[in-house]
Amino acid sequence: MDNTNQFKIQTEQFSDIRILRYQVPKFDELKLKQKELLYYLYEAALSGRDIIYDQNFKHNLLIRRTLENIYKTYSGDRKSDEWNQFVVYLKRVWFSNGIHHHYSMDKLMPGFSETYFKGLVVGSDFAGFSANNGDINNFIDTVVPLILDENIAAKRVVQDEGVDMIEASANNFYEGVSQKQVEGFYNNITDVSDNRQVSHGLNSKLVGQDGAITEKTWKLGGMYHGAISKIISWLEKAVEVAENKTQQAALQKLVEYYKTGDLKTFDEYNILWLKDTGSDIDVVNGFIEVYGDALGRKATFESVVSIRDEEATRRAKTISDNAQWFEDNSPVNPAYKKEKVKGVSAKGINVVVESGDCSPSTPIGINLPNADWIRDEHGSKSVTINNIMVAYDLASRESGAIEEFAFSDEEVKLAKKYGILATNLHVDLHEIVGHGSGKLKAGVGNPSDTLKSYASTLEEARADLFALYYATDPKLIKLGLMPEIEVGKTEYNSYIRGGLMTQLVRVELGKNIEESHMRNRQLIANWACEKGKPENVIGKKIKNGKSYFVVNDHEKLRGLFGELLREVQRIKSEGDYKAGKNLVETYGVKVDYELHKEVLERWEKLNIAPFAGFINPRLTAVYNNDAIIEGVKIEYPDDFAEQMMEYAEGYSYLPDYN
Numbered sequence: 001m002d003n004t005n006q007f008k009i010q011t012e013q014f015s016d017i018r019i020l021r022y023q024v025p026k027f028d029e030l031k032l033k034q035k036e037l038l039y040y041l042y043e044a045a046l047s048g049r050d051i052i053y054d055q056n057f058k059h060n061l062l063i064r065r066t067l068e069n070i071y072k073t074y075s076g077d078r079k080s081d082e083w084n085q086f087v088v089y090l091k092r093v094w095f096s097n098g099i100h101h102h103y104s105m106d107k108l109m110p111g112f113s114e115t116y117f118k119g120l121v122v123g124s125d126f127a128g129f130s131a132n133n134g135d136i137n138n139f140i141d142t143v144v145p146l147i148l149d150e151n152i153a154a155k156r157v158v159q160d161e162g163v164d165m166i167e168a169s170a171n172n173f174y175e176g177v178s179q180k181q182v183e184g185f186y187n188n189i190t191d192v193s194d195n196r197q198v199s200h201g202l203n204s205k206l207v208g209q210d211g212a213i214t215e216k217t218w219k220l221g222g223m224y225h226g227a228i229s230k231i232i233s234w235l236e237k238a239v240e241v242a243e244n245k246t247q248q249a250a251l252q253k254l255v256e257y258y259k260t261g262d263l264k265t266f267d268e269y270n271i272l273w274l275k276d277t278g279s280d281i282d283v284v285n286g287f288i289e290v291y292g293d294a295l296g297r298k299a300t301f302e303s304v305v306s307i308r309d310e311e312a313t314r315r316a317k318t319i320s321d322n323a324q325w326f327e328d329n330s331p332v333n334p335a336y337k338k339e340k341v342k343g344v345s346a347k348g349i350n351v352v353v354e355s356g357d358c359s360p361s362t363p364i365g366i367n368l369p370n371a372d373w374i375r376d377e378h379g380s381k382s383v384t385i386n387n388i389m390v391a392y393d394l395a396s397r398e399s400g401a402i403e404e405f406a407f408s409d410e411e412v413k414l415a416k417k418y419g420i421l422a423t424n425l426h427v428d429l430h431e432i433v434g435h436g437s438g439k440l441k442a443g444v445g446n447p448s449d450t451l452k453s454y455a456s457t458l459e460e461a462r463a464d465l466f467a468l469y470y471a472t473d474p475k476l477i478k479l480g481l482m483p484e485i486e487v488g489k490t491e492y493n494s495y496i497r498g499g500l501m502t503q504l505v506r507v508e509l510g511k512n513i514e515e516s517h518m519r520n521r522q523l524i525a526n527w528a529c530e531k532g533k534p535e536n537v538i539g540k541k542i543k544n545g546k547s548y549f550v551v552n553d554h555e556k557l558r559g560l561f562g563e564l565l566r567e568v569q570r571i572k573s574e575g576d577y578k579a580g581k582n583l584v585e586t587y588g589v590k591v592d593y594e595l596h597k598e599v600l601e602r603w604e605k606l607n608i609a610p611f612a613g614f615i616n617p618r619l620t621a622v623y624n625n626d627a628i629i630e631g632v633k634i635e636y637p638d639d640f641a642e643q644m645m646e647y648a649e650g651y652s653y654l655p656d657y658n
Helices: 032-047 049-056 060-073 081-096 114-122 136-148 179-189 225-240 245-260 263-275 310-321 323-328 372-378 386-396 401-405 409-434 452-471 486-500 502-506 516-531 554-574 577-589 593-604 640-650
Strands: 010-014 017-021 204-209 212-217 281-289 300-309 344-356 365-368 380-385 538-543 546-551 611-615 618-623 629-635
Touching: 010 081, 017 081, 017 386, 032 049, 032 225, 032 281, 032 300, 032 344, 032 618, 032 629, 049 060, 049 225, 049 300, 049 344, 060 081, 060 114, 060 136, 060 640, 081 114, 081 640, 114 136, 179 204, 225 245, 225 281, 245 263, 245 281, 263 372, 263 380, 281 365, 300 310, 300 380, 310 323, 310 344, 310 380, 310 409, 323 409, 344 386, 344 409, 365 409, 380 386, 380 409, 386 409, 386 611, 401 409, 401 593, 409 452, 409 486, 452 486, 452 516, 452 554, 452 577, 486 502, 486 516, 486 546, 486 554, 502 516, 502 593, 516 538, 516 554, 516 577, 546 593, 554 577
Parallel strands: 017 611, 344 380
Antiparallel strands: 010 017, 204 212, 281 300, 300 344, 365 380, 538 546, 618 629
């Protein structure tokens, strides 16, 4: 591994995006069998890459391959301004896994003209295009409006009130059906009396045709067969070199799930996966998160392949070992607390490769599985991605953002001293005991059914509030997790600053907040700001014509976080859609225009792209003369476009339309 001080973290910046790299500590110290396992899981992860493109928009694969063929074969001028605009657009498509912005969900509009784009097509190798009957004019007529007409597929996910969210959303989870039909279809097959209900619709596309509604399941022999067959072949190799029998059983069950598409099998896999707490190597691979569906039902493909980080795991394990204490002492109504917290396992990891919805933009923590009944009966597994957090920290230390938006020198000093520890603790508490806490009232259905489009935002708010409530608790000092309460105060300062101001740099001026995590953060910060006004808990201050939000009383702010946590848990436990909707719409969606304008102007002067994503390391198997792996080499590429083209050449297993 390169020396951290010499390793280049940021490789480039374009549009609103920074491209970073991360390292994998101690990879060379692994045993050969472990490296072999990582290699197979690495290949399985990348084999599913095309799926997320098709899920995000029906025409994404056609568009991406068109752009890639131009990038590879165009024979014209590659130094003009419009060519540079074309390259930036292609990089944005790669970064967002399609033609819609990964955060705002708005369609990405190119900086080149229709005339120029047609010239690019004509000047490229036509054999590389998916042409309509070999007619270049028909091909151009098909592709041009998909890319350049802002009214076609204007938004990937629409969650606006008063519209049909299914018909308005451009994603490829539904076709020929309305929101009312979708809700009716799943209501009819959901048995609310079944305490172990499968997650209906998680791995399928719902299609309406000739008055009938059917599901196209994502499985071997079904939709996405080409990619899934490759995933299976690599997972079967991984089974043979699993670290232990528990891991082996889990991987075998995952293969069975991919072959059958049976959601009961998926639940069985999750339970087996939870039991595997002893392996150093772990993997998430499947249709997991539902943020990309306005109704919170369809899951996008993702994969994360990782190695245990011993130092980060010690911190996470301390929290998980005390999960019952956190549950018992939370301000939540006792009726909605777990009497016995089961199976909360936690660890720190170093990621080796990510794919699908986790790449290039990645989470920093994961808590799975998502099914509430499995959490209740079997617990959850939580991870904090240590090497990603280290890379973020190294890339942002000298950015100037803290100095620009923190009100006082004291606030800046605290952020510099404790910022990374405060963030790590927040992520651990959020993932380990936040998502793993609480229970539903008897007879209340799955939150995706009861809270619908607001379920994801409210769940993230619930986990964040749990973490925030405990961030300034002396218990963390007693457990050796932080040296003093100032660590928690640092997190409070950062959270309010981020929720009310700095996260707005990710939103276009005049637009509402759409992404669930951003809605959650603004909801919490806005609510606390309003409810704390009588006692001036959070104050808005003006200095040199600039706005700042300052926490005046951290202890009272903790009380407000506890009050809101109690209410959000009640909403989830009781399935109170009306209250949940009111909370999100009142505090989490709309943005103060003048404040937003000011934040954008201040941020622009810093010249920092608001979004960041990563180039993956490259694993290469070294075979002997008998075709047996005798080594696995890790490399750290530093060219984003080169990696994306490498993936396009090596992992395109789906047709343009599925």
